[in-house]
Amino acid sequence: MSELKGACIVGQSGGPTSVINASVYGVIDTALKNPNITRVLGAEHGIKGVLNDRLFDMAQEDPAELELLKYTPSSALGSCRYKMADPDVDDTDYKRILEIFKKYDVRYFFYNGGNDSMDTCNKISKYMSRVGYECRVMGVPKTIDNDLAGTDHCPGFASAAKYIATSFMEVSRDSQVYDKGMVTIIECMGRHAGWLTAAAALASVKNDGPDLIYLPEVDFSMEQFVADVKRVYAEKKNCLVAVSEGIHYADGTFVSEAKTSGTDGFGHAQLGGLAARLADVIKAEMGVKVRPIELSLLQRCAAHCASGTDIAESFMSGKTAVEAAVAGATDKMVGFACTRDENGYKCEPKLFDLSLVANTEKKVPLEWINEAHNGVNQGFIDYCLPLIQGETGMVKEDGLPRFVQLKKVFAK
Amino acid sequence: MSELKGACIVGQSGGPTSVINASVYGVIDTALKNPNITRVLGAEHGIKGVLNDRLFDMAQEDPAELELLKYTPSSALGSCRYKMADPDVDDTDYKRILEIFKKYDVRYFFYNGGNDSMDTCNKISKYMSRVGYECRVMGVPKTIDNDLAGTDHCPGFASAAKYIATSFMEVSRDSQVYDKGMVTIIECMGRHAGWLTAAAALASVKNDGPDLIYLPEVDFSMEQFVADVKRVYAEKKNCLVAVSEGIHYADGTFVSEAKTSGTDGFGHAQLGGLAARLADVIKAEMGVKVRPIELSLLQRCAAHCASGTDIAESFMSGKTAVEAAVAGATDKMVGFACTRDENGYKCEPKLFDLSLVANTEKKVPLEWINEAHNGVNQGFIDYCLPLIQGETGMVKEDGLPRFVQLKKVFAK
Incomplete structure (x- = not known):
């Protein structure tokens, strides 16, 4: 050359x-x-x-x-x-x-x-x-x-992943202090790929991870979600959920869609407000204390x-x-x-x-998502953990x- | 003894x-x-x-x-x-x-x-x-x-203050990357005392602080708020706002009140969703991109x-x-x-x-709040900065x- x-x-x-x-x-x-x-x-x-x-x-x-x-x-x-x-x-x-x-x-x-x-x-x-x-x-x-x-x-993923896993560990501790029980739903970024939401699972390495994880790689069912939360809550009197902004029903509709407003410069819909929406569903279905948290910009700039x-x-x-x-x-x-x-x-x-x-978009491989479609397995942990060191x-x-x-x- | x-x-x-x-x-x-x-x-x-x-x-x-x-x-x-x-x-x-x-x-x-x-x-x-x-x-x-x-x-305040100031610095950088302009509204905890929201001002020591700060120590006026944001945005094409969950109108009504649901064990109303509400107002009034962020539990557990x-x-x-x-x-x-x-x-x-x-509740002294009721002065910085070292x-x-x-x- x-x-x-x-x-x-x-x-x-x-x-x-x-x-x-x-x-x-x-x-x-x-x-x-x-x-x-x-x-x-x-x-x-x-x-x-x-x-x-x-x-x-x-x-x-x-x-x-x-x-x-x-x-x-x-x-x-x-x-x-x-x-x-x-x-x-x-x-x-x-x-x-x-x-x-x-x-x-x-x-x-x-x-x-x-x-x-x-x-x-x-x-x-x-x-x-x-x-x-x-x-x-x-x-x-x-x-x-x-x-x-x-x-x-x-580049950029691992730092967001580290912040997300760290924050899940901290919120996990915080949300379990009372004997009354609480459901906490934390929304992570990721329109079509669930990598960031899956990163919450890293907190499980230190036993402070989410109980349930929902990624956009698979279809979301509100019925199954409510059943999952009810099951975990019945067992632990507490439930910590990680959810991607991009989760969608089987027909492709974003779960957050009705609250969508505007699009970014590339024509992508701007998603948000999903955690609050899911919290409303859980509150109505279970009558328990629910706290929705959206990591929003914090997850991408927490240097x-x-x-x-x-x-x-x-x-x-x-x-x-x-x-x-x-x-x-x-x-x-x-x-x-x-x-x-x-x-x-x-x-x-x-x-x-x-x-x-x-x-093109690379998504979380299906073999790293559990059968119940509400968590990730060791394959993902082995992939991701070295990146946040x-x-x-x-x-x-x-x-x-x-x-x-x-x-x-x-x-x- | x-x-x-x-x-x-x-x-x-x-x-x-x-x-x-x-x-x-x-x-x-x-x-x-x-x-x-x-x-x-x-x-x-x-x-x-x-x-x-x-x-x-x-x-x-x-x-x-x-x-x-x-x-x-x-x-x-x-x-x-x-x-x-x-x-x-x-x-x-x-x-x-x-x-x-x-x-x-x-x-x-x-x-x-x-x-x-x-x-x-x-x-x-x-x-x-x-x-x-x-x-x-x-x-x-x-x-x-x-x-x-x-x-x-x-004890406990300074760590939350440090996290808030750090996060404001990071979000301030993040929210100014485009030439299009954005209004970012970050909601901090504090029902009746604005200490945590005021802590956002510490970020100004490093030139990455909020443009506007609203505390519950003084009455909130939606008209003045919109005017403030319009003025800053016209000048900078960008605006970063810190707002306390407990801001209220002159008649004592919480600005977030209509979205309130439930009370905690002591009978306090649980506040939330305020940033989203203010964002809706700004969007409607100005037609610009607005991002509401609620620091939620993150601010009290970010060890x-x-x-x-x-x-x-x-x-x-x-x-x-x-x-x-x-x-x-x-x-x-x-x-x-x-x-x-x-x-x-x-x-x-x-x-x-x-x-x-x-x-009893100790509030932010009025002499540390600026005349326009949309910021804090050096008195607060001198008080707070040593605590986050x-x-x-x-x-x-x-x-x-x-x-x-x-x-x-x-x-x-």
Whole structure:
């Protein structure tokens, strides 16, 4: 592969995570040190920053400050939810991107996001190749949803999983203090894939896990749910339930659907209020005390409870993207190939074709879901537990997190 | 004061906190080592455990395991919400308590709870004194609400405050990633006192705080609220709001009232769903994206984010209760006298008369609330910031908290 010198752009897209900035730091730190990369530009609000020519000159930032990206949640460069048109139908955006790439002599493009962002990467890569502009395009994955195909898991998932499992342990203790009994229903994110909700099961490793877990991979039955809760409550005088926002009836209708309002930029319905709805059903059916809890944004930004493994792997994915691109790779996403055996857990970066990753969703395998469809088995625990090991190196000041403060100097 | 030898009972009451077990550990650890205390009994579910003769023999527990109480949230002995009758009206419970005290030769009673629990303590103390049974009764405070009179602050508050401030910082970052703008409304606990909601302001020390804060100490106006949010949003294209569950209109009606269902054991209305209600109003008035978040139980059990200062002070309050009682004190609550000056923050235990503490509520002083009634000032920050310093010493195993597992052997 020929040597390619030029500037790089790094951008972030989609919902943020606790460690998406660790990935971007992996890109920035590695790119700043690489002799083939002449300039490191950060796109404000993802691809929109490219379209609007709003690019930060990352070399203007203090290196020590930049390192705090590893422990700062959310998308430090700003994110977007912007669906690129099919270039065969409308190539306006692509022409504009090409114009900007030429303006700054951009030869490397790193895009940090979920499956919609991998689709964006793939389209840009194909367009540049078609018009004969040499540019290497790499996807750097992130998603708490853990639903990207190919890779063993996604950066961002493990930190959310660790927060969820920790919170379940704490709420489990809290909800059992009275002798009166209580049903607690905790709603986790995950439209179509139940990885985050399944992560609640990790709390069971320490005997403080949920009694029941409902995932969107299987159909939900309200009758069965009520019967399950009644059975557990009769036994324990208490019941802790983990439920995915995306659970649906056999006909595909979301259980939360009637309360849905609005859609996000990609046309996905915004779900919410499900826990409260299920709580109402249990209250009416059983007359017991019920507490619905929605983990909401907390689960995707709780950097104070991030997984050390996740932070290190997120950094590695960004670093690998730069190194692989400089070595000649393009149109790839950096994923992970992992082994879990008697020698422990091992994770290596691996490149996947963007076209294979874009717009597909990886779900929790059915063989990890129990027969009654209200829990997960040891297969899931063995898969997930290694991912949440290790703690964050978050810097504290005044007893609070010291998050990054970027200068955000626009490139000339 | 004469020397008094005998057994002690320690119990927990009311809603748990992240550090209530640290207080109980202060009692248990100190009592087990004190020669005047012949036996240390833990009451299952607070005063109910005394009435039902369900008392754990704490000497049967492994000392290393007991120490994990310092980092384990929730009430490890079990809690209750049980309002004692006025002994002049109905002394049934008091006679039963006396019977149990005599059975185990109990001469020390330590009760770990909020203001209702201090009332329980006070009534028991007065009854024992009236019937001439020598017994020293000490209140060991806890409450995330921080509403106990006399003491500078309450064990449990600071850890909840630290979690709230940390979560606000994280959500603040998360809610500003898009260029589209969003209003985020986070609901904190606190029926009549706004301490927890005010704690969100600590995040402002790191420039990631809420734009608006609404406390129950002042009347709420929906018109003013909408105007406030519109003004901030027009300026920043974003708005982060902290709101107490107990905000009320000028006529005293809770803003959340129409959604209220049920009451807790003391007759307090159970509040909730307020953030969602306010979000609906903003959505209707402004047509922007709004995200309501309720911190719910998470804020009172997030031991993984507890304040090191709070843990140490909670332990100290339990320890002081035992030492003071053995030295002759009775009918007192262990509170804190604190100084904050150029020499830093200093906290000393101080005894308060139970009769002064019971059933009164300390609110956020009006001079710490801004004129517009939508924020707090530096006075509150100076008061609160020292309390959240230091981190938990929580032991981790499998990447998750290692909480205490008690054997709970019943006393013979």
